[in-house]
Amino acid sequence: MKNISFISPFCDLLKALTSTSILDRAKKKEIVNYNFLDLFSFSEDIHRRIDDYPFGGGDGMILQAQPIFSAFESITKISDKRRVVFPTPDGKKLDMKLSLDLSEAEDIIFICGHYKGVDQRVRDELVTDEVSIGDYILTGGELPACVITDTIVRLIPGVINNINSAKTDSFYGDLLDHAHYTRPDVFRDLKVPDVLLSGNHKEIDKWKLKNRIEKTKIRRLDLYKKYLKNNNKVE
Numbered sequence: 001m002k003n004i005s006f007i008s009p010f011c012d013l014l015k016a017l018t019s020t021s022i023l024d025r026a027k028k029k030e031i032v033n034y035n036f037l038d039l040f041s042f043s044e045d046i047h048r049r050i051d052d053y054p055f056g057g058g059d060g061m062i063l064q065a066q067p068i069f070s071a072f073e074s075i076t077k078i079s080d081k082r083r084v085v086f087p088t089p090d091g092k093k094l095d096m097k098l099s100l101d102l103s104e105a106e107d108i109i110f111i112c113g114h115y116k117g118v119d120q121r122v123r124d125e126l127v128t129d130e131v132s133i134g135d136y137i138l139t140g141g142e143l144p145a146c147v148i149t150d151t152i153v154r155l156i157p158g159v160i161n162n163i164n165s166a167k168t169d170s171f172y173g174d175l176l177d178h179a180h181y182t183r184p185d186v187f188r189d190l191k192v193p194d195v196l197l198s199g200n201h202k203e204i205d206k207w208k209l210k211n212r213i214e215k216t217k218i219r220r221l222d223l224y225k226k227y228l229k230n231n232n233k234v235e
């Protein structure tokens, strides 16, 4: 069983998101275990402070090293195959390759802080992976930690029933996913493409691939070019 631990001043948010849907199912199936370490309860300060002013001046408060180190050190039985993730906009940008790589760890520990707000010694001494979820700024590391957890957990064998579904997902290969339809075949005069009702699986597969290629070319020229190159195709 994989252990995913979160060190955070806002564990409520993390608990809510991990106790819903697929993330909760993975826990019920005993494939993963989630562990929440409330940063305040590791403070050695009499007022339970966890942050202080930055040396050298500047805006905002900085999370102190002590509560984070103490929370980290309270986690016993950490495997050698562990990754310590610090979500931060100046980290490596998350993609499926990084998700797959992280999903192979036995223990994953998230240190949720604030971009300009964590003592650098935490990043230097404890963190193995600094990860960004995109080029925009969020207020804290909790939402990115949940995003990263979600993408990791769904890749662990046994979590999603239909692994083929995960494999045809956008970004697993180079192409975006095709359009999907379900019953009824006519809804308010809007018809499902005939080929999908034909039962001709060769034609259906051709349609799906064409749909994926067209969508990728329009929306993500970067991925489309990669697809052409990887499949030795020229336009």
Ligand code: 6GU
Binding pocket: 086, 087, 088, 089, 114, 115, 131, 132, 133, 134, 135, 136, 137, 138, 139, 140, 141, 144
């Ligand atoms: Cl990982 N953290 C924060 N605070 N903002 C972000 C981010 C992470 N990735 C994109 N924006």
